[in-house]
Amino acid sequence: MADRVELLGSALDSLSEGAALADVGGGMVFWNRAAEQITGYQSGEVVCRQVRQLLELLVVGGASKWVRATAIGTSNDRGSMVRIRHALGYEVPVRARVMILRDGMGTRIGSGVLFHSADNVDALPHGESNDDAKIAESQTQLEDRLARLHEAFHRGELPLGILWITVDQGAELRRSHGSRACESMLEALERTLASGLKPTEEIGRWGEDEFLVMSHEGNAAALADHAQILAGLSRTTNFRWWGDRISLTVSIGAAQAQHGETLSALLERAQAAMQASIHAGGNHISRAQGKA
Numbered sequence: 001m002a003d004r005v006e007l008l009g010s011a012l013d014s015l016s017e018g019a020a021l022a023d024v025g026g027g028m029v030f031w032n033r034a035a036e037q038i039t040g041y042q043s044g045e046v047v048c049r050q051v052r053q054l055l056e057l058l059v060v061g062g063a064s065k066w067v068r069a070t071a072i073g074t075s076n077d078r079g080s081m082v083r084i085r086h087a088l089g090y091e092v093p094v095r096a097r098v099m100i101l102r103d104g105m106g107t108r109i110g111s112g113v114l115f116h117s118a119d120n121v122d123a124l125p126h127g128e129s130n131d132d133a134k135i136a137e138s139q140t141q142l143e144d145r146l147a148r149l150h151e152a153f154h155r156g157e158l159p160l161g162i163l164w165i166t167v168d169q170g171a172e173l174r175r176s177h178g179s180r181a182c183e184s185m186l187e188a189l190e191r192t193l194a195s196g197l198k199p200t201e202e203i204g205r206w207g208e209d210e211f212l213v214m215s216h217e218g219n220a221a222a223l224a225d226h227a228q229i230l231a232g233l234s235r236t237t238n239f240r241w242w243g244d245r246i247s248l249t250v251s252i253g254a255a256q257a258q259h260g261e262t263l264s265a266l267l268e269r270a271q272a273a274m275q276a277s278i279h280a281g282g283n284h285i286s287r288a289q290g291k292a
Contacts, residue, residue, distance in 0.1 A: 018094075020113045021101070026051045029110070038094065038117060040087030051111075084115075092117060125267050127166065127207015138205040142212055145202060149214055150263045160257040161223035163213035163230065164270040165193070168249045168282035170209030181241045182209075188239050189248060196233045210274075220256040220287055227252045227285045235283075251277035255288035 009030065012019045018035030022028050027050055031043040083091045096115040103109050124146070126139055153160040167189060174182040190211060194203050197213065206212035213230070217223040234250045253273025257266050269288035277284040 015114075016116070018113075018115045020046075020115075021110060022051050022112070023110045024108055035115070038092060038115065039084055082115075124264050125271050127164075127210030132208070135205050135208065142202075142204045142206060142214075146212075146214065146263060146267075150257065150266070153257050154259065158216050159218050160266075161215040161217045161220075161226075162255045162257070162266060162270040163215060163223070163227050164206070164253040164255075164267075164274040165211040165213065165230070165250050166207075166252075166274055166278065167209045167234075168251055168278075169246065173246060177241055177244075177246075184241065185237075185239050185246065185248065189234060189237050189250075192233050192237045193230055196230050217256070220254070223254045223256050224285060224287045227254045231283070231285055249283035251280075251282050252285045253277060253288060254285065258290060 009032075012021075012030065012032045013034075015032060015034055018038045019030070019032040020028060020035055021030040028047050031041075031046040035046075036042055082096055083093050086092050094115045094117055096113055099112045099114070100108055101110040101112055124143060149158065149160050152158050167186065170182060170186070173185060186205070186209065190203060190205070193211065193213070197203060198216075200216055202214045203211055215223055215226060217226055231250055231252055234248055237248050239246050239248060251274055253270045253276065255266055255270035255273060273286040273288040276286040280286070
């Protein structure tokens with residue numbers, strides 16, 4: 001038995017991913033070499049800690065999600081994005097996948113977490129950002145949801161379409177009226193756009209002046225038609241700042257997911273279509289070209 005445990009430990013130590021194993025009571029029992037390298041914390045500093053205590057030490061963002069997944073279920077195949085506080089004080093973005101460990105009878109005996117640095121992993125394109133915490137949180141939540149929907153699409157469960165929306169007047173309003181006015185405008189516009197979504201669709205901030213809509217329209221033509229409706233709604237947003245009425249328009253890129261396409265490639269097509277709408281003068285909808 002001791003030989004088997006040693007063999008398992010050696011196998012886990014050979015992984016390039018960080019591996020953490022906890023017993024059924026939530027006590028950490030194993031922390032491999034990759035986990036040491038990623039976090040800066042040695043095994044002796046981590047083993048025997050409770051998972052919740054460990055997360056309070058390590059995790060900067062997404063801790064509640066990770067704790068919940070560790071406690072009752074499994075995360076999606078791509079993993080959940082969290083930020084780990086390295087032992088030296090800086091933050092490391094990682095993707096973490098959680099699994100429940102069971103014995104041969106199906107009884108739960110513990111849980112495991114595999115995590116790796118997100119710096120070099122199929123990085124998803126985002127909109128321009130000013131490092132605002134609210135935008136960063138929205139991006140993280142959208143990334144997680146996008147990964148789940150993309151996997152469901154490839155399993156044949158749901159179609160997936162992306163609308164990348166940018167506000168044509170964002171930069172100008174920020175210069176002329178300030179950041180508070182611009183943020184108020186973006187909040188009002190998001191509410192307006194959300195009112196035009198179907199019950200299964202979602203919207204969130206994807207950049208400083210940008211939104212992302214996740215849709216389940218059945219084809220590219222229907223997705224583009226939906227984008228036209230949202231563009232029309234944006235023009236009805238009644239936004240005033242200190243008595244000034246500010247007219248709003250948006251530029252939208254629409255991309256329908258294709259089989260065999262990565263999530264980053266899908267988003268790149270939506271971003272390119274959005275940029276084409278900007279180059280067309282704004283207040284425009286562009287349909288993404290299919291992948292080569």
